[in-house]
Amino acid sequence: MRVIYDVLRDGLFAINTASSQLAKAQQQMSSGKRISGAGDDPRGTQQAIAERSTINSIDAYTKASDAASTRLASADSVLTAYSDKLTSAITTALSAQGTQVNATARASSAQELRSLRQALVSDLNTTFNGNYLFSGTNSNAATYAQVAGAWTYQGNADTAQVSVESGRTVSVSFNGQQIAQGSDTTNVFTALDDLANAVEAGDNAGITTGIAALQRGFDRAQRAQAFLGTDEQGVDAAQARLTSLRASADVRRSKLEDVNMAEAVTKLQQADTAYRAALGAVSTAERQSLLDYLR
Amino acid sequence: MAGLFDSLSIATSALTAYRTGLDVVGQNIANVNTPGYVRRTLALAERVPASPLDAGRGVDIVSIQANRSELIDGRIGHEQAGLAHDSALLDGLKEVESAIGVPGSSLDADLDAFFSSFSQLSTDVTSSSARDSVIRQGQTLAQGFGALSGRISELQRSTDTSIRDAVAQLNQLTERYSQLNGQIAGRAGGDVEVLKDERANVLAQIQTLADVSTISGADGGIDLTMPQGQALVIGGTAYAVSVVSTPPSGAASLKLSDFDITSQIGNGRLGGLITLRDTVLGGYQTGLDQLAYDVATQVNAVHTAGFDANGAAGGNFFTTPTGVAGAAAALAVDPTLAADSQRVAGSGTGAVGDNQNARALAALRDARVMSGGTATAAEAWSNLVYQVGSDVATAQSASGTREAVVRQLQQLRDQASGVSLDEEAANLMKFQRSYEASARFFTTVNDTLTTLMAMVQ
Numbered sequence: 001m002r003v004i005y006d007v008l009r010d011g012l013f014a015i016n017t018a019s020s021q022l023a024k025a026q027q028q029m030s031s032g033k034r035i036s037g038a039g040d041d042p043r044g045t046q047q048a049i050a051e052r053s054t055i056n057s058i059d060a061y062t063k064a065s066d067a068a069s070t071r072l073a074s075a076d077s078v079l080t081a082y083s084d085k086l087t088s089a090i091t092t093a094l095s096a097q098g099t100q101v102n103a104t105a106r107a108s109s110a111q112e113l114r115s116l117r118q119a120l121v122s123d124l125n126t127t128f129n130g131n132y133l134f135s136g137t138n139s140n141a142a143t144y145a146q147v148a149g150a151w152t153y154q155g156n157a158d159t160a161q162v163s164v165e166s167g168r169t170v171s172v173s174f175n176g177q178q179i180a181q182g183s184d185t186t187n188v189f190t191a192l193d194d195l196a197n198a199v200e201a202g203d204n205a206g207i208t209t210g211i212a213a214l215q216r217g218f219d220r221a222q223r224a225q226a227f228l229g230t231d232e233q234g235v236d237a238a239q240a241r242l243t244s245l246r247a248s249a250d251v252r253r254s255k256l257e258d259v260n261m262a263e264a265v266t267k268l269q270q271a272d273t274a275y276r277a278a279l280g281a282v283s284t285a286e287r288q289s290l291l292d293y294l295r
Numbered sequence: 296m297a298g299l300f301d302s303l304s305i306a307t308s309a310l311t312a313y314r315t316g317l318d319v320v321g322q323n324i325a326n327v328n329t330p331g332y333v334r335r336t337l338a339l340a341e342r343v344p345a346s347p348l349d350a351g352r353g354v355d356i357v358s359i360q361a362n363r364s365e366l367i368d369g370r371i372g373h374e375q376a377g378l379a380h381d382s383a384l385l386d387g388l389k390e391v392e393s394a395i396g397v398p399g400s401s402l403d404a405d406l407d408a409f410f411s412s413f414s415q416l417s418t419d420v421t422s423s424s425a426r427d428s429v430i431r432q433g434q435t436l437a438q439g440f441g442a443l444s445g446r447i448s449e450l451q452r453s454t455d456t457s458i459r460d461a462v463a464q465l466n467q468l469t470e471r472y473s474q475l476n477g478q479i480a481g482r483a484g485g486d487v488e489v490l491k492d493e494r495a496n497v498l499a500q501i502q503t504l505a506d507v508s509t510i511s512g513a514d515g516g517i518d519l520t521m522p523q524g525q526a527l528v529i530g531g532t533a534y535a536v537s538v539v540s541t542p543p544s545g546a547a548s549l550k551l552s553d554f555d556i557t558s559q560i561g562n563g564r565l566g567g568l569i570t571l572r573d574t575v576l577g578g579y580q581t582g583l584d585q586l587a588y589d590v591a592t593q594v595n596a597v598h599t600a601g602f603d604a605n606g607a608a609g610g611n612f613f614t615t616p617t618g619v620a621g622a623a624a625a626l627a628v629d630p631t632l633a634a635d636s637q638r639v640a641g642s643g644t645g646a647v648g649d650n651q652n653a654r655a656l657a658a659l660r661d662a663r664v665m666s667g668g669t670a671t672a673a674e675a676w677s678n679l680v681y682q683v684g685s686d687v688a689t690a691q692s693a694s695g696t697r698e699a700v701v702r703q704l705q706q707l708r709d710q711a712s713g714v715s716l717d718e719e720a721a722n723l724m725k726f727q728r729s730y731e732a733s734a735r736f737f738t739t740v741n742d743t744l745t746t747l748m749a750m751v752q
Contacts, residue, residue, distance in 0.1 A: 002718065004709040013702065037392040038680050039687025046681040048398040053673035056407035057660060060414035067418035131421055131648055139421060139648025160650045162418050166661070172418070173648055257398060290720040 011282035018278040022271040029268055034259045044256045051253035057166075058246045065164035065235050065242065071172040072232045074128050079179075079225040082123045086218040089116045089192060090211055096199040097207045110200040117192035121151070124176045134176030143176040144189060151189040153177040165238040170231040179224050180217065188217035299744050301352065306737035308353030312339055313733060315356055316726035323714045331496035333361045333488070333712045361488040363495075364711040369509065371704045372499060376506035376562040378701050381694035383567030384575065387454060388687045391579060394446040395683055403680075405439040406590070406672045408432050410660035416641050417653035421604065426636035430628055433612060437626040440587045444623035447580050451546075454572040458547050461565045462536050465504045469533040472497045472519065477531020480516035487515060506562030523559050525551045546572065575686065580623075582679045587623035589665040590672055591616050597659060601640030601652025609640025609652070 005011070027036060038045045095101070096109035124134045124143045131139035135155025144151050155176055161169035181187040186194070191213035198206025319337045326332040338360055342352035395401055412432040416425040475494040479487045494517070501507060501519070507527055510518045519528040526534055534552060541548045549557045549565075560566045591613040598612040611629045616622040632638045643651025665675040 002710045002713070002715055004706070004713040004715050006705075006709065006713075009702065009705060013698075033397070035397060037389075037397065037687065038395060038684025039388070039392050039691060040684075042681050042684030042688055045398060045684050046677040049403045049673060049677035049680060052398050052403060053407055053660070053671070056404075056411060060411040060657065060660075063411075064414050064418045129419055129422065131419075135648070137642075137644065137646035137649035139646075156646060158644060158646060158649060160420065160648050161654070162650070163414070163654055163657070169654075253398075290717040294720055294724055 005285050007282060007285070011285065014278040015275070015282060018271065018275040022268075022275045025264065025268040025271040028259045029261075029264045032259055032261075033257060035257055041256075048253055048256040051249050051256065054249045055246060055253065058242050058249065061163065061165050062239065062242050062246070064162050065239050068162040068164055068170050068172050069232065069235045069239070071128055071133070072170065072228055072235065074126070075133050075174060076225065076228050076232065078123050078126045078133065079221055079228065082120060082179075083218060083221045083225065085116050085120050085123065086188070086214055086221065089113055089120075089195075090214050090218070092116070093195055093199060093207055093211045093214065097204055097211075099202075099204075101202070103202075106199050106202055110196040113192055113196040113199060117189050117196070120192070121189055124180060131173070132176075134174045134179065136173055136175050139173055144180065144187070151187055151193075153181070153187070164235050165242060168234065168238055170235055174224065174228075179220050182216065182220045184213060184216060186213070188214065191217070299740055299747065302740040303737065303744075305351065305353035306733050306740060308342065308355065309733035310730060310737065312337070312354045312356055313726045313730035315359075317723065317730065319359055320719050320722045320726060324716065324719050327714045327716060327719075331492050331499065332714065333363045333492055333495075334714045335359050335361055335488070359488075361491070362712050363491065364708055367704060367708045367711065368495060368499075371701065371708060372502035372509075373506060373562075374697060374701045374704060375499060376502045376566075378694065378697040379503040379564040380506075380562045380567035380570070381690055381697050383457075383564045384571050385687070385690040385694050387450060387568075387571040388575065388683070388690050390450055391447065391576070391683055392687050394443060394450075395680055398680075401676075401680075402436075402439050402443060403673055403676050405432075405436040406676060407660070409436045410657055410672075413641075413653050413657035413659075416639070417650040417657055420641040420650040420653055421647060423636060426604070426639045426641070429639050430633055430636050433628040434633065436590075437613070437628060440583065440623040440626045444580065444583055444587075447576055447583065448624070451572050451576045451580075454568050454576065455546050458549075458565065458568045458572065459538050461504055461568060462538050462547070462549060465501065465565065466533075466535045468497055468501045468504070469519065469528050469535070472501060473528045473531050473533035476516045476518075476528060480512065480514040480530060482515075491515075502563060504563045505560050505565045521551060521556055521559055522561065523556070525554055525556060525559075527551070579679065579683065581619070582682065584619050584622040586665060586672070586675050586679065587626045588616050588619045589675065591622065591626055593659055593662075593664045594656065597652065597655050598640050600643075601655070602642040602645040602649075603640050604637040604642070604647060606642070606645040606647070607638075610638060612639075 028034060035041055035045055035048065092109050092112050096106050101109075121144050126133050132141060132143050132155065133139075134143040135141050137158040137160050138155040139160070141154035143153065143155055145154055146152070153176060157175050157177070159171040159175060160173040162172050163169050177187070180189065184191070191210055195207060195210025195214065197203075198210055316337045316339075319335050323334050336359070338357040340355045340357045342355050344351045409432040412425070412429045416422070416429050419425055472494060475490050475497065479490050479494065482490075498509070498517075498519075506522065507519045508522060508524075510520065512518065512530075516530055518526070518530065520526050527536075528534070536556070537550045538547045539550055540546070548555055549560065557569060560569055595611045595613055595615065598609045601609040603609055610632060612632060614625070614627050614629050616625060641653035641656075642649040643655065659672070661671055663669060663671055663674075665672050666678070670678065
């Protein structure tokens with residue numbers, strides 16, 4: 001059989017094949033990426049896009065839960081201060097109760113109660129990034145304001161929810177009326193004003209009614225704080241899950257996209273050897289000819 | 296019984312034959328690198344003796360044969376056409392592949408960033424910066440769609456230009472082919488091997504452009520037709536393929552004698568370019584348009600259901616697409632919205648602090664509302680990427696296989712038709728020695744004649 005070696009066709013083909021494999025191995029090594037185009041691994045690329053989408057979704061939930069966590073912490077501290085002030089008010093009212101308390105002491109207690117009422121209004125009117133935390137979703141209106149001499153709730157009964165993970169939401173705005181009034185006929189601020197007046201007047205029955213109203217207000221604040229605490233715990237748990245989910249999604253993404261360095265080094269060495277072998281084979285083939293032996 | 300002068304004639308015929316043999320070797324060696332050259336061999340035959348007592352009358356040159364293998368040439372032509380088709384397709388696909396980028400630096404990142412911006416907005420729905428960010432991400436997404444759609448359209452246009460160039464080249468080649476074909480047919484019986492070599496060369500070039508069928512004639516001419524039978528070259532006449540710009544895109548249609556042959560050209564570089572322009576790139580463009588259309592309509596549907604920061608009903612987020620075709624190129628954030636981020640409809644109730652609609656828009660990321668309700672936006676995009684990647688991988692594999700087949704066939708042809716320098720060196724030696732021996736025989740006969748002449752003196 002006549003076998004003809006064409007250096008351009010056969011030799012260069014071998015060199016080009018080895019050279020492109022070498023270039024590919026070098027490119028993978030230098031970039032650290034297994035996939036440099038969708039054609040390298042179509043299914044892998046498709047899965048990598050899905051993993052990246054999962055990671056981005058997790059990141060979005062993480063950011064949302066971070067923001068929610070900050071708001072919850074802020075609301076939590078407001079409710080703690082609010083409860084403390086109610087406790088003070090109850091203590092003050094109790095000390096002003098009875099026939100032994102003189103008018104000066106009662107006036108002083110009434111003054112303290114009015115001051116506490118002002119502080120309590122201020123607590124519920126707390127803003128976060130310019131939004132009233134306790135006005136429901138009517139967040140640009142102060143939670144409580146005096147309208148025609150009466151403390152009036154300006155917000156609404158809705159609350160803004162933030163998705164902290166798939167299928168789980170937490171409230172990041174709160175219904176202030178539920179905390180300050182609940183099912184009572186008057187809100188805690190009006191009750192405090194009435195209580196201060198009763199203390200001033202030495203109206204023990206009025207003081208007892210006022211203390212009971214404050215006690216109910218305290219219970220409502222405690223309940224709201226308990227709900228809030230549950231949400232805070234939920235956010236913490238969600239964040240822990242998100243961190244773990246992100247780590248495993250990133251491992252899957254890396255397996256799809258990134259090069260295994262040990263494997264890449266081996267491939268590079270193999271490609272380098274193949275390239276040198278191709279060059280050697282061509283030069284050897286070109287050296288041999290019958291013309292060299294005929295004299 | 297022959298005389299001594301007849302012996303001289305034997306020697307002369309041998310000297311002529313072996314000198315010609317050396318010429319054939321020289322010609323073969325000279326053309327060892329000539330594309331399409333078919334090796335020549337010297338066919339010799341013994342001269343028939345005049346009588347049974349004759350040793351013979353020498354050697355005759357019967358012919359100088361060209362060792363052509365038309366069967367293998369035909370197969371190579373067909374495979375070359377396939378290889379040119381696959382290469383043209385692969386080149387175009389590689390451009391699309393680089394245009395779509397890799398995960399994380401392509402439309403998938405824009406889509407994710409867009410939906411994440413709504414998620415961010417939902418955590419602080421009154422924030423102006425969060426509202427601005429939503430609009431910026433929407434504009435980035437629209438630009439991403441527009442840029443990719445533009446690249447595909449540009450590739451379609453450049454492919455169209457390549458098609459026109461290839462047709463011009465094809466017409467030049469068929470014209471040259473027809474000239475050679477006419478000359479070969481006109482010289483029936485004469486030495487036409489050189490012309491056949493060139494014709495085979497031109498045919499190979501034609502076949503890399505389009506897969507044509509050949510019909511051999513008794514006069515040595517080989518006519519060319521398109522796969523469906525339209526004549527391209529008959530004898531010495533070539534029929535030019537004309538290019539017609541077809542509205543509305545102005546894309547080139549190919550016509551041969553008033554027949555539209557665009558869809559008939561399935562192979563060769565032209566076939567590859569036509570497939571790339573009309574089927575492959577057209578398909579990607581439609582897929583991208585569908586995704587852009589779905590994103591725009593789905594986002595608009597949710598956005599218009601909400602209320603903006605002023606409590607007014609939400610308008611369109613993206614300008615309403617007029618249809619699927621061209622949706623990617625035309626995608627843009629509604630100009631009224633873009634001018635005032637307070638119009639972003641994050642609220643679901645109209646209350647300023649409500650974020651239900653922002654959450655609903657963010658939830659679109661994971662909602663299977665694209666591609667007729669079968670995929671999320673990321674899935675729809677990844678399906679398109681998979682299609683491109685799979686097409687690239689298939690074209691690469693097909694091209695590699697074709698290349699291997701063509702090389703094997705070329706090796707097969709070389710076994711029959713190629714010039715082997717080793718073989719030529721051996722022939723050179725053979726003819727040189729034969730020439731030396733014949734010359735020696737001539738000298739011996741001459742000496743014998745001299746001796747004879749001396750006897751009569």
